Amino acid sequence: MQTTQWHAGPGVIRRLLDEPWQFQFGQAVYLLDRWLGRSIPFRLDRRVRFCNRVSLSFPQSEVDSITIDAGVPIGTNAELGRARQQGAIVRINVTPAVVSLLGSTGQMPFAFTRRVLATQENGRLESVRAFFDMLSQRSVDLFYQAWAQARVHYTMDAQGSDAFLPILLAIASMPPARQSKPNVPDEVAAYYAAVSRSHCVPATALQGLLVDYFGLPFEVQPFHTEWYRLQPNELTVLGRGNCTLGSITLGARQRVRGRRARVRIGPLRRADFDYFLPHAPGAQALAAFLGLFKLDSMRFDVQLVLRKPDITRLQLGCGHQLGRGYCLGRPETAGEFSYFYELAP
Structure with missing residues (x-):
């Protein structure tokens, strides 16, 4: 219809x-x-x-x-x-x-x-x-x-531009006409200036900001676990250091939760899915937007979820990439497809 x-x-x-x-x-x-x-x-x-x-x-x-x-x-x-x-x-x-x-x-x-x-x-x-x-x-x-x-x-300045914009950018600790974050306009940085300079940005607040900016379903999952490789001075060596009872770690890695979060986007249509693939404009815009906040020590795992009707069979010569929403089997038997990659703002 x-x-x-x-x-x-x-x-x-x-x-x-x-x-x-x-x-x-x-x-x-x-x-x-x-x-x-x-x-x-x-x-x-x-x-x-x-x-x-x-x-x-x-x-x-x-x-x-x-x-x-x-x-x-x-x-x-x-x-x-x-x-x-x-x-x-x-x-x-x-x-x-x-x-x-x-x-x-x-x-x-x-x-x-x-x-x-x-x-x-x-x-x-x-x-x-x-x-x-x-x-x-x-x-x-x-x-x-x-x-x-x-x-x-x-108010306006001598050139007829908005004089309030530089004030908001100063609150966000960003100069006008920034060259470091070209994917985020000055108006966007000024609009989110108050929350971007907060000492603590909750996951629910960040999720709402992403939905408001991109207009797509986002879900931010904090405290996502990852393997952290211990430094040489943090390893437990008998007779040398880090041998106190209760603080001994076996192995060269340990699982931590405070350094990584997962950003789930979707279910998405094919055009939106391709837009957020690595090195695509959407991925660059997402990294630039997350860079507005005090999240320098955080790393993000991006999960792109492609909706089931947009999963198609892989065809040679059509520019399809295996593992990015295209399958070798029957698309009607597949569920939602997820693609993961790491993003550092």
């Missing part, structure tokens, strides 16, 4: 235009400012204009309406993005309800709003409203700048 076709949801800016009441005033202006690609810090784009709300009714949110004046159609997400790339956005009209001169939430008496509404009969409403918009444009602009400067996560 054919599945229903998936429809892409509206973008953030499209949703902002269709449902402005779902956003706060500062959040809406910030999204528009970043969407227009501002390059000057603490200065709003000239195409963003603030209009007075000419109504005495109670506002439903901090933003009453947002409209865009463009020389091309902007009905869809693709048309909206194309208009921005072509520079066809002439003006963005934002009508805030939280700060204004007119309206029920305005700073001026209601009599001025009534007189402005009375000019609608002779067709002078837009001209009178434009005069008040000219007076309030600067004050609303300064209000937004003060709002943004008081919130560090909304």
